Amino acid sequence: MSPNITKRRRSKAKGVGFTVMVVGASGTGRTTFVNTLCESEVLPHKDCDNPETAALETSLAIKPVNVDIEEDGLRINLTIVDTPGFGDNVNNDLAFQEIVNYLERQYDDILAEQSRIKRNPRFRDNRVHCLLYFIPPTGHYLREIDVELMQKLSHRVNVIPVIGRSDSLTLSELKAFKKRVMEDISHFDIPVYNFPYDVEEDDEDTIQENQELRSLLPFAIMGSEEEVEIDGEYVRARVYPWGVAIVDDPEHSDFSRLRGAILGTHLQDLKSLTEDVLYETYRTEKLSRTTGSYMEARESTMLPAEDLANQSVRLKEEQLRKEEEKLREIELRVQREIHEKRQQLLAKEESLRNLESRLAAQGSDSILGTPILDTPVNFVNF
Template sequence: MSSANMSAMKLRRKKNVKKGIQFCLMVCGASGTGRTTFVNTLCGRPVLGPHGSAAGASTSYRDYDDPSTAHEEEGVKIKPVTVELELDEEGTRVSLTIVDTPGFGDAIDNEAAFGEISTYLERQYDDILAEESRIKRNPRFRDNRVHVLLYFVQPTGHGLRELDIELMRRLSPRVNVIPVIGKADSLTPLELAESKKLIMEDIEHYRIPVYNFPYDIEEDDEDTVEENAELRGLMPFAIVGSEDVVEVDGRQVR
């Protein structure tokens, strides 16, 4: 890596430590794929509670015995929650907004869910366009555009379902979509390897433009090329999380 690139990276890191980073992550996938556990593990503390509610918030449960509403499908509920984190030993502050989508994939017909998620993503672009068009801007305005969407695929050991394909095809033009296999520890190493292979074959077959960690050998530095090539080769990522903390060799781990 050239000295100019090293200097630019150091300057960027120093700026991030001073100013902090704002990042917006959307998590999507059917119930039971491990979204909540992943978010709480990532943040190192309870952030999401049952049914996608913020941790500690009261959760309302629907009365399925009420004949007047028993036939209705609840649909997706888009719930952003922001947490403040420290990224590394240098104390880089990260203001992380998690956008959960509880209820997605639970209905027989998920057409409305596709529309709601797409509308939410587009609304963030509309909001920032409106803010930038104002003569006097709001200094406290927060850019809530979603940087990346982690899509949790069920650990079936097979390829993508029709629901997975449709969701990623629709949302990939609007946001960086990264497919992950939730609760990957429920698969054997051989099953996981086969599942990854089948999922990537489906992504290629259906031409789903997921985020594939792009790099340019001519333009990018050697480290960037190596890192992105390695990350691309690991897709889809296997996710394993736990909210239980245990002590191993004097260290607390999850």
């Protein structure tokens, strides 16, 4: 039996690990969605889970919860990471930073684990594979804070945009809202997870499946913690005076298609993208940042700033000293040359004077006309 098959069997028995994070404004139905997805009350409802008290929620710490679920016969060790919901009237920077920090911390943990000599057998890989970003069902455009946060998050995690509490919009409102949201996402260049496919490489079924899922973006979802009996069967639904909205019914919401995608057909793709692309990008960024600062630190340890200044002064002094030496040499040489020329001049003068006195002695003054020494002596040029 090939080791791969053994590994697959073992992971099937043990279950596959998968982590989903839910992010979005308070009151968009995140807690209800999680409990619907896991079919149990994984997350408790708190007083602050309503929009009026949203500000209180921003101080909550991020605590992941684990739950084992089964999807199409596959056991999944699902980790749910609920995040502090944010509102319109509070300073959201803190909540934003807390979410980004959480994502990066999971990458840091695995980075540290990978560089250990001895691996920790109990190490838990808590990297987030998929982030469901809850857009409030306003029917308008994407809000500035949603654009900003999705931008920030998409570089660290697979972001899937969803419209929470989508049953509050009519069919035509929902259609128009989905279109506007996708226009905004493309306008602001937000790299959300868009069920990527390759027309050349992928088979027709995969291409079609991905195209369908992509066309549903942002997924219109609803949740319910209530079970209603319909045709003798208990289903999760929302009961209204005018009818019943069934969570799993594809005519009522995209819940079942989203669930099927993240926990079934696209679970592996989301995991691979997280591990091979998003984590690798983070790792490279982090290591090059660390190497850069290490080199700077090393240079500054070798030559502290003060030493550097002193050394450059010393170098300048040395240079000046050498230049002075050279100048002194030139000066000496010139002085020597002047001395030599003067000697030559004196010698010439002497010989001329001798010549003059010899001529005078011979009485030949009339031939020369003017005394010889009155003519300028030009043979020495400086």
